[in-house]
Amino acid sequence: MSLYHRIILISIVVLPIICGTQAVAQGVFRVAFINPGATDDPFFSSLTYMMQDAASDLNIDLEVIDASASHIEVRRRGNEVLERGNPPDYLLLINDHDVLDGVIKRADMLGVKTFLFNEGFSSRRLKDIGTPRHPIKNWLGQLLPNDRKAGYLLAKDLIEHAKRKASHATIDMVALNGAYRANSSELRLLGLQDALAEYDNVKLRQIVHTRWDEKKAYDATRGLLERYPETSVIWSASDLIACGALRAVKEVGLKPEKDILIGGIDWSDFALEAVGKGDFQASVGWHVMDGAWSLVMLYDYHHGHDFPVSSHSDYFIMNKDNIGRFDRYLGSKEKWADIDFKAFTKTHSLQGQSYDFSLDAVLRHLSESSVLSKVTTH
Template sequence: MQVAAKQNNVSLTTIYGGGNRHIQLAELKQYLQYNPKPDYAILINYPGGAEQSMSLLEQHKVNFITLEETIVGVERDEVGKPRQRFKYWLGEVFHDNFKAGEQLGKALLNEAINAKQTPHFVAINGHYGTESDTRSDGLVHYLRKQDVELEQVVYASWNKQEAENKVSRLLQRYPDTNVIWCASDLMAQGALEAVKGKKDKAYFIGGIDWLDDNLDLIEQQKLTASVGGHFMMGAWALISVVDHHNGNPYWQNHDAIKFQLGVITKHNIQSYSWLRNIQDWSVIPFETFLLQNSKSTEYAFDFDTLHSLLSEKPKNTALH
């Protein structure tokens, strides 16, 4: 996000909310009190604090974009959709968690079939909430279409040790299990620990996040797959802000940008080495993704496009 800002002549200030809605609100209040009003704000809403943060930005007449779909239920009903209650709320930028669950399920199933194994699935979810449930819903939907049974979905609170414990119990309950779908890479590491030393069969394990350790394990063929790419979300939001500043009508006609994540397996991990080896993100020509620089009305935020554009150079206009 910082590199995308620099390339497009945007002054970017980062405020840290400490993962806490009260701290975030206090920091935001302090910033708005002692600094010139920014043109835009990009933020993650914390459950229970969305209305206050958004009301504060609205009061200061700051256009803002939210990242991820973190607000659900009654709170979601209260804040509404972008530009309904909060007219300065341009929209949301988030990754397709449902599709991510499907993508991971498909990669794991394909590997089991390629190895001539009958797939027996269990799923390790994060916590009881929209993000993890949407991921497992994607898996359930995909397996139903493939007529493959999912033995059970359990929750491990995004925790490696808890995932290891839960997988150990699931293997006792369902001894035929050979495919373990995990809603995060850290929990996939826990699942791998749980099957360590078991020589009776091949296990196909994958998660979501593109953690570097997991990519190493895929390279070593100890893990099967990882879905990721959501670390680019801030950069994608910033690109849309630059377009809006320059008069592009995207945020007048849309209230969201939903982008797909990528899947890494042993079959394509070498083609992602460029991404893993980047020390200087300025090699990516972020301005190429601007709608003002293309004939499209929709954003092409994907890693194939990123890879193919690594040789181009940047330019653009100023905002704060």
């Protein structure tokens, strides 16, 4: 066989191997997400919907594993995933009830990379586990919402609108919080207290924990309205809780917006609709996108673009003053599906710039896409 023919033969054998290796490196990778919410929870339904949309845009093989609204089940399912003969490349986790340190340590030993979002470790637990990559190298990072700001924004909006209605009167408020010891509950309550410190004429009559349960929120509100009939503001740590409060308010003959102001946190579909109708004064949110943004960051990491090991997502308030602009571009799931998540990656678009996952950035993106679509179709 001549040298020429040997070179051709080697090329035929070797080049497909090289090209195939590059395809694997740049192609689909696998991410498993342990969903701690109930299957019918409106917040987690929207969150997973956006994650699936992002995964489709980014060519990520995303597996969503339901944990039946149980933090014990979250831990068990996490360990089950790690016991597979062929575990995923990345494990996305929400640290519900501070129970996932063992899963993250075990994943590190097995070489599975983990990323936290939505709910992180308490300061007490962080003393034992450390911070992302120190010392647990395969715990890549975390993207956590500013829950204290969420509680503050909601309280400020409710109080300011109550003041406009009765500028010289004392404002009686009750607070419906989430679960005991949940980091988000504690931080949102701190935000409420930050806001209360700025006012002299607001009286917080009572705080009730509801375990994030609509029925418990309904029962609690019925009792609170009997105990404090002058209540004019109900601060709720989630939209689902606010929904229970709304049902109780209407049953006792009070009119939302006129007699009492109700607000929640999450930007659930029904809550934004309630804001538009006047049943809710406001909803604070945008962290519903954090799962999708986490996938953007993992996508970049997988393609050689690292990210800050710890970062915070922002919250924005939605009320009657600004819901019109939101509705125009994000008023339905079909419109949310117009987001091209590649436009928010360092791999494709940012070219060394910092991430911008803000509401304004997405609205700009959708506005420009809408204009471009109109130009190209006419």
